Amino acid sequence: MEYTLQSIDSAIPCEVTIDDDNGRYMLRNADTSGEVFNSASELTQWVQQHWNEQQFVNPEEFRQLVHHLQEFIEQKKRLT
Template identity: 45%
Template sequence: MEMNLPSKESQIPCLVKIEPENGIYTLRTFDTSGRQFSNGHELVAWIKRNWEPIQFQNPDQYIQLLHAIKDELADLYE
């Protein structure tokens, strides 16, 4: 799963990439720096602590992102 989120704070969209089968849990922030996480749960916790829907051009995309991550992680346990 890969999702770009155009933000109000940067010309370059934020990016979240999750590939559980390859152990990839990364994101690109508003300042275009990258972050890597050990698992999807750490990534979600960071997003909830550091991002808010109003920071994005389409705030609904933030909610869609969280749902997409949940769905992606749920596939691990099926």
């Protein structure tokens, strides 16, 4: 899964990547710094603690991102 969200603070969008097959869980902030995580759960927790919908041009895209991340984690739990 890859998501792109346009921040109100930067022309460069924020990006979230969850590549479960290759164990890649990462994001890029509006300031182009990045974060790498060991799991989708860690990434989701970070997003919920450090980002909020007011930071983005389209707040609904942020809400959808969080919803999809939570669904992904729940689906993964059901499969294990």
